[in-house]
Amino acid sequence: xxxxxxxxxxxxxxxxxxxxxxxxxxxxxTEDQQDLIQEMxxxxxxxYQNFKGDSQFSxxxxxxxxxxxxxxxxxxxxxxxxxxxxxxxxxxxxDDSAFKEEQLKYxxxxxxxxNKVEKALIFLFLEGMNHKDIAENLGISEVxxxxxxxxxxxxxxxxxxxxxxxx
Amino acid sequence: MNFDELQKKxxxxxEKDINIKAExxxxxxxLAEKIIKSFKREAIFWIVSIVFILIVPLMExxxxxxxxxxxxxxxxxxxxxxxxxxxxRFYTISKMIKQPNTFNSRESIIKLYYEFHFAIxxxxxxxxxxxxxxxxxxxxxxxKDKTYDLVEKFYHFKETFQTDPAFIYTVLIIGVVxxxxxxxxxxxxxxxxxxxxxxxxxxxxxxxxx
Numbered sequence: 001x002x003x004x005x006x007x008x009x010x011x012x013x014x015x016x017x018x019x020x021x022x023x024x025x026x027x028x029x030t031e032d033q034q035d036l037i038q039e040m041x042x043x044x045x046x047x048y049q050n051f052k053g054d055s056q057f058s059x060x061x062x063x064x065x066x067x068x069x070x071x072x073x074x075x076x077x078x079x080x081x082x083x084x085x086x087x088x089x090x091x092x093x094x095d096d097s098a099f100k101e102e103q104l105k106y107x108x109x110x111x112x113x114x115n116k117v118e119k120a121l122i123f124l125f126l127e128g129m130n131h132k133d134i135a136e137n138l139g140i141s142e143v144x145x146x147x148x149x150x151x152x153x154x155x156x157x158x159x160x161x162x163x164x165x166x167x
Numbered sequence: 168m169n170f171d172e173l174q175k176k177x178x179x180x181x182e183k184d185i186n187i188k189a190e191x192x193x194x195x196x197x198l199a200e201k202i203i204k205s206f207k208r209e210a211i212f213w214i215v216s217i218v219f220i221l222i223v224p225l226m227e228x229x230x231x232x233x234x235x236x237x238x239x240x241x242x243x244x245x246x247x248x249x250x251x252x253x254x255x256r257f258y259t260i261s262k263m264i265k266q267p268n269t270f271n272s273r274e275s276i277i278k279l280y281y282e283f284h285f286a287i288x289x290x291x292x293x294x295x296x297x298x299x300x301x302x303x304x305x306x307x308x309x310x311k312d313k314t315y316d317l318v319e320k321f322y323h324f325k326e327t328f329q330t331d332p333a334f335i336y337t338v339l340i341i342g343v344v345x346x347x348x349x350x351x352x353x354x355x356x357x358x359x360x361x362x363x364x365x366x367x368x369x370x371x372x373x374x375x376x377x
Contacts, residue, residue: 005189016187021180042191063272071197071371072197104180118374137271
C-alpha cells in the first residue's frame with residue numbers, strides 16, 4: 001500500500017463517525033449504508049489530492065460526503081434488513097447507553113421519511129453548524145437555510161410524534 | 168426529548184465499528200459513474216454498428232455497385248459525423264463528472280443536471296436526424312439493384328400512383344410504421360439508460376428549490 005493511501009485510510013478511520021452518521025441518516029438498510037460508505041470513501045480519495053488544507057479536514061469531508069450522499073441512489077431490490085424499532089416501542093432499558101441508542105434509533109427511523117436535502121440540513125445542524133455554514137455547504141442563501149431548517153425540524157418532530165414517541 | 172437533548176445524544180452516540188477497506192478507493196457505484204458506464208456501453212454499440220455497416224456491402228449476399236455504393240458510403244459518413252458529434256458531448260460530460268468535486272451541493276447537482284440534460288438532447292436530436300439515413304442505408308443494402316427501380320417509381324410518383332397505387336400505399340405504410348417504431352425504440356433506450364438518472368437529478372434539484 002502506498003504511503004498516501006495509508007495516510008488517507010488512517011484519516012478515514014479517525015473520522016469514520018461522519019461516514020457512519022451520514023450513511024445511517026440516508027439509508028435504513030445495512031447493505032445500502034455500506035454501499036454509501038464505500039462511495040463516500042471513493043469520492044473522498046478522488047478529491048484528497050486537491051485538499052490543500054485551507055479548511056479543516058472535517059469541513060472538507062462534510063462537503064464531499066454530502067455531495068456524494070445526495071447523488072447516491074440505492075438499488076431497488078434490497079432485502080428488508082432495517083433496524084426493527086416498533087416491536088420494542090414501550091420498553092425502556094435500564095442500561096443508559098442502550099436507552100440512548102434506542103432514542104437515536106427512533107430519530108434515525110423518523111429521518112428516513114425526510115427528503116435528501118432535509119436530511120443534509122438536519123445532519124449539518126446536529127454537527128453543530130450555524131445557518132451560515134449550512135448555507136455555504138449546501139449552496140443556498142442563509143435565510144433559505146434558516147427557513148428550510150426550521151421547517152425540517154417541525155416536520156421531524158411531527159414524524160417522531162406520529163410514530164408514538166415523545167418529542 | 169427535544170433538539171438540545173438530541174444534539175447531545177448525537178454527539179455521544181456509540182460508533183459502530185466500520186472497516187474502511189483499501190478496495191473502497193477503486194470501486195464506485197455513484198450516479199456519475201453509472202452515467203459514464205452507460206456512455207461507454209453506448210459507444211461500444213456504436214462502434215460495432217459502424218463496423219457492421221461498413222462490412223455489409225462487402226458481403227456477397229448484399230454487394231452494391233456504382234452510384235448506389237457512392238451514396239451508401241456518403242450516408243455512412245453522415246452517420247459517423249453525427250455520432251462523433253454527440254460522443255464528443257458525452258466525452259466532455261464524462262470528463263467533467265470525473266473531476267474532483269469542488270462545488271457546494273446545490274451547484275454541483277445543477278451543473279451535473281444541465282450538462283447531462285444537454286448531452287441527452289444532443290443524442291436525441293442526432294437520432295432523429297439519422298433516422299432517414301438509417302432507413303436509406305437499409306433500403307440500399309436490402310434492395311440492391313432493385314433500389315434503382317424503387318427510386319424510379321417514386322421519382323415518377325404521379326404515374327406510379329395511377330398505375331400501381333398499392334405499391335405506394337405499401338411503401339408509405341411500411342415507412343411510417345418503421346419511423347414510428349424506431350422513434351419509440353429510441354425514446355425507450357433514452358428513458359432506460361439515461362432518463363431515470365435525469366429524473367433523479369431533477370427531483371433533487373426540486374428538493375433544493377422547494
